Amino acid sequence: MSVxxxxxxEYLQYLGPDGTLVAELPPExxxxxxxxxxxxxxxxxxxxxxxxxxxxxTGKLGTYAACLGHEATHIGIxxxxxxxxxxxxxxxxxGAQFMRGVKPRDVLMYWGGDERGxxxxxxKHDFPxxxxxxxxxxxxxxxxxxxxxxxxxxxxxxxxxxxxSSKTDTYAAINSAGAYALPFIQCIINNGWAISxxxxxxxxxxxxAQKGLAGGLHCLQVDGNDLFAVLEGMRRAMERARSGGGxxxxxxxxxxxxxxxxxxxxxxxxxEDEVKxxxxxxxxTRLRTWLTxxxxxxxxxxxxxxxxxxxxxxxxxxxxxxxxxxxxxxMFDYLYADPPQDLLDQRAAAIALEKRA
Numbered sequence: 001m002s003v004x005x006x007x008x009x010e011y012l013q014y015l016g017p018d019g020t021l022v023a024e025l026p027p028e029x030x031x032x033x034x035x036x037x038x039x040x041x042x043x044x045x046x047x048x049x050x051x052x053x054x055x056x057x058t059g060k061l062g063t064y065a066a067c068l069g070h071e072a073t074h075i076g077i078x079x080x081x082x083x084x085x086x087x088x089x090x091x092x093x094x095g096a097q098f099m100r101g102v103k104p105r106d107v108l109m110y111w112g113g114d115e116r117g118x119x120x121x122x123x124k125h126d127f128p129x130x131x132x133x134x135x136x137x138x139x140x141x142x143x144x145x146x147x148x149x150x151x152x153x154x155x156x157x158x159x160x161x162x163x164x165s166s167k168t169d170t171y172a173a174i175n176s177a178g179a180y181a182l183p184f185i186q187c188i189i190n191n192g193w194a195i196s197x198x199x200x201x202x203x204x205x206x207x208x209a210q211k212g213l214a215g216g217l218h219c220l221q222v223d224g225n226d227l228f229a230v231l232e233g234m235r236r237a238m239e240r241a242r243s244g245g246g247x248x249x250x251x252x253x254x255x256x257x258x259x260x261x262x263x264x265x266x267x268x269x270x271x272e273d274e275v276k277x278x279x280x281x282x283x284x285t286r287l288r289t290w291l292t293x294x295x296x297x298x299x300x301x302x303x304x305x306x307x308x309x310x311x312x313x314x315x316x317x318x319x320x321x322x323x324x325x326x327x328x329x330x331m332f333d334y335l336y337a338d339p340p341q342d343l344l345d346q347r348a349a350a351i352a353l354e355k356r357a
Contacts, residue, residue, distance in 0.1 A: 009209050012233050013223040017281045019289025026232050032294040038079055038227060039287050039297070040305055042071040045095040046284065047309035048104050049258075051317060055108070056262045060321065064111045065092045069225075069257035072283035073189055075099060076230030080238055081157060086147075088127040088140035088158040093189075096159070100126065104316035105323075114326060115334065134160045134167035137186060141173040144182035144247070155241045159187040163194020165208045171215070177247035178216030184247035185237045186212065189224065191256035192278075196269040212249030224252030225283035255281065328354045 014029070016022040030038075049068055055061035067074060070092065078099025081087060087100060094107055101122030110117030110129055118128035127143075130136035140158035147154045160170055165188045177184035188208045192199050205211060209219040218240060222233040230252065237248035255278040259266045266275075291297035332339065332347040339347070 007210065007213050007219075009207050009219055009221050011221045011223075012229040013226050014228040014232070015223075015226045015286055015290055017225070017286055019286045019293065021290075025228060028235055029228055029232065032291060032296040035227065035287070036291060036296050038075050039291060041095065041098065042075050042227075042284060042287070043302070043305060044309045044312065045071050045075065045098060047306065048094065048107075048313050048316075051310075051313050052108065052111070053258070053262060055317065056111075060112075061108060062111050062113050063261050063263045065261045066256075066258035067092050067094055069255050069278070069282065070189065070191065071095055072227040072287065073187075073224035073230055073252040073254050076227050076234060077157065077159070077187055080231060080234030081155070083123055084125075084152075084154050086125055086127070086140065086143045086154065086156045087123075088136040088143070088156065089129060090133075090136060090159050090161065090164065091129045091131050092161075093159050097122065097126075104313060105319040108317065108320035109323060112320065114323070115331070116323075116326070134164040134169035134173075136160070137164075137167075137170045137173035140186075141176045141182060141184055144177060144184035145180060147183055148180065153242060155183045155185060155238055157185045157187065159189055161194060162188065162190040162192065162199045162208055163197060163202055164188075165190075165211055166194075166203050171211070174212050174215035174217055174247075174249060178212075181244070181246040183241035184217075185234070185241060186217070186247070186249045188249065188251045189254060190251050191254050193256055193260065193266070193270065195260045195264065196266075198270075207251060209249055209251035212247075215247075215249075217246065218248045219251075220248065221251040221253065224254035225281050225286065227283065227287055254283070257282075327351075 014021060014023050014025055049066055052061060052064050053066060056064045074093045074095030078096035089097060102120045106117045106120035127136060127139050137158045137160055140156040144156035164170060174186055190199060190208050194202050207221050209221040212219040220233050222229040224230060233250050237250060240248060257278060328350045329347050332343055
């Protein structure tokens with residue numbers, strides 16, 4: 001029997017769940033002094049996440065998608081990018097966006113129903129939040145094609161979840177990136193659940209990383225709760241993309257420790273034992289343990305920093321709460337340069353109803 005081709009999916013993990021090294025760190029790995037600011041950013045994201053959920057529970061924020069447990073993956077993705085690169089997020093990668101200059105108040109405005117939140121701080125060439133599943137992958141592939149045609153040293157990075165990796169949009173983006181050897185990175189954040197559908201039920205693929213093989217992309221799976229592994233995986237993909245080596249698919253193995261959104265109740269479809277086990281792989285705990293062992297962090301520093309995070313997030317919350325509410329017609333005013341008549345009729349009706357109230 002002849003074999004046409006064989007493939008392997010490499011798995012990266014350096015820092016185990018107990019905070020000790022399970023493999024030698026790569027030469028390019030940051031030192032404890034360099035990893036510390038990223039850990040502090042992870043703590044800031046977790047503080048923001050908790051306060052955002054509290055805002056929603058008290059009726060001051062709309063439906064919100066928590067990122068609890070994703071901090072290492074998101075921060076690592078953002079840290080690996082340059083300002084001139086392009087990021088096409090879904091709706092949960094706040095850590096990556098904060099690394100790129102997006103402010104927490106922008107996130108709150110968006111989930112508060114104010115589209116001005118999508119005109120966020122940071123690189124204006126980044127794409128807005130995308131709730132339709134996986135369509136942002138096509139946006140990133142298009143940006144990557146533009147970079148190649150223009151001869152620009154830029155990379156397009158996009159994220160989708162394990163469920164999103166089964167969408168035709170993701171496959172089309174992967175195929176385009178492979179066909180044209182684009183500077184494109186498809187991040188598949190495998191948190192175990194596509195809302196209530198477990199990863200085991202939504203695809204028969206042994207890994208999600210291998211979904212890039214048919215498109216001719218380099219494929220890698222990493223421990224998404226290990227910041228060192230995330231940074232190394234992204235470094236390799238970025239280097240390949242910038243050198244003309246084409247695109248990559250990286251599967252980040254993590255877990256969604258909170259509900260899918262605040263409109264969801266995950267207790268209806270997953271057991272407590274599963275979530276309890278996932279907490280033993282928490283990205284915060286393992287990195288805190290390692291930094292403490294390196295003499296770079298201690299309990300007093302963490303207490304002080306968490307208090308500071310609370311103050312910083314409160315400033316952002318107040319900025320959001322104090323923002324002037326836009327008039328009802330604002331929802332119609334930024335869709336078309338030349339609005340169709342039916343939209344103009346709806347706009348007039350909305351204004352009339354608001355005045356009547």
